[in-house]
Amino acid sequence: MSTLVFGHKNPDTDSVCAAIALADLKKKLGEDIAPAMQGELNPESTFVLEKFGVAGPDVVTSFAGKDVYLVDHSDLAQGPDDLDKANILGIVDHHKLGDVTTGQPLECWIWPVGCTCTVVASMYKYFDVEIPKDIAGIMLCAILSDTVIFKSATCTDSDKKVCARLSEICGENDLEALGIEMFKVKSAVEGTPIRDLVFRDYKDFNMSGKGVGVGQLELVDLSIVDNIKEDLEKDIQALKEEKGHHSVFLMLTDIMKEGTQLLIASDDESIVEKAFGVAPADKKVWLPGIMSRKKQIVPDLEKLFS
Numbered sequence: 289m290s291t292l293v294f295g296h297k298n299p300d301t302d303s304v305c306a307a308i309a310l311a312d313l314k315k316k317l318g319e320d321i322a323p324a325m326q327g328e329l330n331p332e333s334t335f336v337l338e339k340f341g342v343a344g345p346d347v348v349t350s351f352a353g354k355d356v357y358l359v360d361h362s363d364l365a366q367g368p369d370d371l372d373k374a375n376i377l378g379i380v381d382h383h384k385l386g387d388v389t390t391g392q393p394l395e396c397w398i399w400p401v402g403c404t405c406t407v408v409a410s411m412y413k414y415f416d417v418e419i420p421k422d423i424a425g426i427m428l429c430a431i432l433s434d435t436v437i438f439k440s441a442t443c444t445d446s447d448k449k450v451c452a453r454l455s456e457i458c459g460e461n462d463l464e465a466l467g468i469e470m471f472k473v474k475s476a477v478e479g480t481p482i483r484d485l486v487f488r489d490y491k492d493f494n495m496s497g498k499g500v501g502v503g504q505l506e507l508v509d510l511s512i513v514d515n516i517k518e519d520l521e522k523d524i525q526a527l528k529e530e531k532g533h534h535s536v537f538l539m540l541t542d543i544m545k546e547g548t549q550l551l552i553a554s555d556d557e558s559i560v561e562k563a564f565g566v567a568p569a570d571k572k573v574w575l576p577g578i579m580s581r582k583k584q585i586v587p588d589l590e591k592l593f594s
């Protein structure tokens with residue numbers, strides 16, 4: 289039975305591409321391993337895999353009794369429900385250390401960089417394994433996605449250096465154009481059910497015992513969601529009740545204007561002003577310069593709840 293490598297729930301491009309790349313690397317290092325994902329591909333990941341002719345991983349939701357590697361997460365809440373019954377061999381990630389624990393030593397590559405694929409690309413170098421052209425292409429896209437074309441506060445020099453190397457391998461030279469092409473696909477909302485949009489890039493957090501959900505839509509222009517904003521507001525309110533959460537937020541991030549309109553469903557709206565210094569009006573607030581959930585939203589909220 290082969291080992292499986294997979295990213296977080298509601299898989300994004302990094303979770304999918306890092307799993308594919310790490311499985312490729314580990315296979316070349318002699319392991320019997322396959323990539324998996326905990327849910328269907330989103331439109332951006334579909335576009336990226338098609339562009340470079342790479343097959344999507346199988347959807348797997350139960351991992352009890354299996355050997356696994358985690359990529360792009362180390363939080364139980366973002367892992368499969370039976371993760372505690374799996375045998376975790378290693379973690380490759382770029383988030384704050386989560387609450388996953390193991391019974392024996394593990395291989396751990398958690399770096400403060402903009403994307404898991406930056407770490408995986410560095411692992412290829414460390415193990416002196418050549419990166420295939422198609423894998424270089426999808427890792428490049430994952431880094432452009434996670435770092436919002438190098439604009440995110442999470443982007444580091446390592447991410448840029450790795451991208452330069454990957455673009456040489458896959459032959460994509462105009463990274464800005466490639467990034468915008470990808471974000472246009474990601475921005476498309478037409479014909480997508482409202483709840484699917486809320487869940488497109490959504491994560492639950494346990495903040496000192498309080499449930500907090502934060503979703504994000506990265507858009508090339510905020511006006512794309514003008515007609516559906518009211519429905520999005522209603523839906524995060526409904527989601528908050530369904531989950532029994534303290535708060536559910538939806539970040540509408542304008543990647544060209546480099547800021548986020550935060551939609552708020554909360555038992556205590558005043559936490560938003562306390563965390564970000566701007567008072568919300570009508571259950572929303574514009575946060576200039578805020579683009580990263582991981583670095584600019586979640587830590588400030590966690591501080592408030594602790």
Ligand code: MN
Pocket residue numbers: 296300302303360
């Ligand atoms: Mn991710």
Ligand code: MN
Pocket residue numbers: 302303360382402403404434
């Ligand atoms: Mn990531």
